[in-house]
Amino acid sequence: xxxxxxxxxxxxxxxxxxxxxxxxxxxxxxxxxxxxxxxxxxxxxxxxxxxxxxxxxxxxxxxxxxxxxxxxxxxxxxxxxxxxxxxxxxxxxxxxxxxxxxxxxxxxxxxxxxxxxxxxxxxxxxxxxxxxxxxxxxxxxxxxxxxxxxxxxxxxxxxxxxxxxxxxxxxxxxxxxxxxxxxxxxxxxxxxxxxxxxxxxxxxxxxxxxxxxxxxxxxxxxxxxxxxxxxxxxxxxxxxxxxxxxxxxxxxxxxxxxxxxxxxxxxxxxxxxxxxxxxxxxxxxxxxxxxxxxxxxxxxxxxxxxxxxxxxxxxxxxxxxxxxxxxxxxxxxxxxxxxxxxxxxxxxxxxxxxxxxxxxxxxxxxxxxxxxxxxxxxxxxxxxxxxxxxxxx
Amino acid sequence: xxxxxxxxxxxxxxxxxxxxxxxxxxxxxxxxxxxxxxxxxxxxxxxxxxxxxxxxxxxxxxxxxxxxxxxxxxxxxxxxxxxxxxxxxxxxxxxxxxxxxxxxxxxxxxxxxxxxxxxxxxxxxxxxxxxxxxxxxxxxxxxxxxxxxxxxxxxxxxxx
Numbered sequence: 001x002x003x004x005x006x007x008x009x010x011x012x013x014x015x016x017x018x019x020x021x022x023x024x025x026x027x028x029x030x031x032x033x034x035x036x037x038x039x040x041x042x043x044x045x046x047x048x049x050x051x052x053x054x055x056x057x058x059x060x061x062x063x064x065x066x067x068x069x070x071x072x073x074x075x076x077x078x079x080x081x082x083x084x085x086x087x088x089x090x091x092x093x094x095x096x097x098x099x100x101x102x103x104x105x106x107x108x109x110x111x112x113x114x115x116x117x118x119x120x121x122x123x124x125x126x127x128x129x130x131x132x133x134x135x136x137x138x139x140x141x142x143x144x145x146x147x148x149x150x151x152x153x154x155x156x157x158x159x160x161x162x163x164x165x166x167x168x169x170x171x172x173x174x175x176x177x178x179x180x181x182x183x184x185x186x187x188x189x190x191x192x193x194x195x196x197x198x199x200x201x202x203x204x205x206x207x208x209x210x211x212x213x214x215x216x217x218x219x220x221x222x223x224x225x226x227x228x229x230x231x232x233x234x235x236x237x238x239x240x241x242x243x244x245x246x247x248x249x250x251x252x253x254x255x256x257x258x259x260x261x262x263x264x265x266x267x268x269x270x271x272x273x274x275x276x277x278x279x280x281x282x283x284x285x286x287x288x289x290x291x292x293x294x295x296x297x298x299x300x301x302x303x304x305x306x307x308x309x310x311x312x313x314x315x316x317x318x319x320x321x322x323x324x325x326x327x328x329x330x331x332x333x334x335x336x337x338x339x340x341x342x343x344x345x346x347x348x349x350x351x352x353x354x355x356x357x358x359x360x361x362x363x364x365x366x367x368x369x370x371x372x373x374x375x376x377x378x379x380x381x382x383x384x385x386x387x388x389x390x391x392x393x
Numbered sequence: 394x395x396x397x398x399x400x401x402x403x404x405x406x407x408x409x410x411x412x413x414x415x416x417x418x419x420x421x422x423x424x425x426x427x428x429x430x431x432x433x434x435x436x437x438x439x440x441x442x443x444x445x446x447x448x449x450x451x452x453x454x455x456x457x458x459x460x461x462x463x464x465x466x467x468x469x470x471x472x473x474x475x476x477x478x479x480x481x482x483x484x485x486x487x488x489x490x491x492x493x494x495x496x497x498x499x500x501x502x503x504x505x506x507x508x509x510x511x512x513x514x515x516x517x518x519x520x521x522x523x524x525x526x527x528x529x530x531x532x533x534x535x536x537x538x539x540x541x542x543x544x545x546x547x548x549x550x551x552x553x
Binding site for chain 1: 399400403417546
């Protein structure tokens with residue numbers, strides 16, 4: 001009899017599976033669900049990008065690329081990062097094309113963590129950081145953000161989280177699940193805390209192109225003294241609706257990118273070639289598509305936030321990504337209870353805030369990657385659900 | 394592009410209040426803008442997109458007719474085009490560049506009905522030199538909507 005528990009990586013074994021797995025399984029099994037639970041764009045990849053990828057296959061571009069990615073793609077990434085976000089990197093040594101932004105996060109954390117190192121992870125946030133940190137033998141240190149401070153990392157909270165063991169800060173903005181962004185003055189305060197330290201930053205900017213209300217994304221790497229300690233993660237999934245293409249990139253100082261590339265070289269070899277050819281076209285010709293999608297998301301954002309506020313579920317105004325994060329505390333239900341009852345009684349799926357950390361309790365994550373008709377139907381059902389809940393009480 | 398036009402184009406049937414919310418402006422402002430768009434003949438109304446092929450009663454034939462016209466002094470093609478536009482069965486009437494002058498889209502109950510209509514009515518209009526009728530055999534996309542798509546949202550119910 002194999003003793004798997006003894007054979008497996010003990011760090012991995014002790015990573016807790018998500019507590020809301022049961023709810024996820026339930027949601028996935030149910031049919032005819034009106035879902036607002038998906039974290040990927042409803043738009044298809046723009047046609048011209050798909051065409052360029054097909055064209056690359058037609059002319060036989062089917063081999064591995066350079067480990068760091070096609071040179072032409074790395075050049076385009078650098079041009080795009082500079083024109084859109086004022087980020088300046090050398091395409092030969094400071095860019096790595098990865099399998100989605102997720103691989104970039106994994107590579108960075110594996111490249112920098114020694115056993116016992118602490119990584120500060122804001123909460124609520126995307127779910128991948130803590131498990132990877134733990135598997136690497138690091139210690140995730142939650143930095144709780146709240147609706148009162150608009151789910152932003154404050155200098156004070158950061159100072160309180162720093163210890164002599166702190167290796168890096170994860171900065172996931174614009175944020176999934178809250179839709180919060182960090183503005184320049186707020187980032188300056190964070191930079192002031194980090195500038196004279198040896199703490200690294202991994203700035204997960206996968207939603208950087210999706211900011212609203214006239215706000216534009218600022219990368220912390222553009223602030224004085226921050227470039228040398230920051231790795232920027234971005235990708236094609238959200239900006240160009242290319243989730244299934246699995247393509248992202250990391251930008252950072254050569255000593256960090258070199259080590260990340262080494263790991264990538266051994267584990268992956270190179271990101272998918274067809275995707276890389278599509279991505280070159282996305283960066284060259286995709287701005288108009290991104291603007292159109294962003295404008296549509298913005299309509300839906302206003303619509304959905306207004307609907308939640310009107311039905312008495314107060315919703316902080318998200319300024320980025322494509323989620324809103326209304327509070328359900330007024331119902332007296334926990335996040336899990338709310339989501340499970342809503343699913344069972346009205347066939348509407350939303351994600352409990354607790355999926356993104358304990359501090360997500362009292363909130364639900366609602367995606368607006370759906371048509372207005374779909375959102376309208378879901379909102380009507382949630383309104384009915386609340387009415388019946390109120391009536392029962 | 395005007396934001397209201399963009400919304401009307403992308404979300405037909407949307408209410409004034411919804412538009413106001415989505416644009417972050419008062420509903421009265423939206424109403425005023427729409428009135429202006431109507432009076433300026435920019436916003437001409439909304440029309441449902443029907444997949445007539447699905448009705449399967451064989452009564453919904455559609456044709457495109459290329460018409461060559463002798464332009465009239467001082468009027469060009471306008472006089473003939475306006476006359477054609479008055480015919481209720483004519484759904485669309487455009488002045489075209491290229492090998493013919495006017496393109497007509499019309500609907501009828503049968504191929505024969507349309508063919509006879511073209512021969513007896515359209516061709517008989519003064520100034521019409523020739524017509525070429527193309528019948529629609531199958532609709533794949535109408536007004537930006539895929540007609541024979543079996544595509545479903547394959548994203549599942551939940552992903553983080």
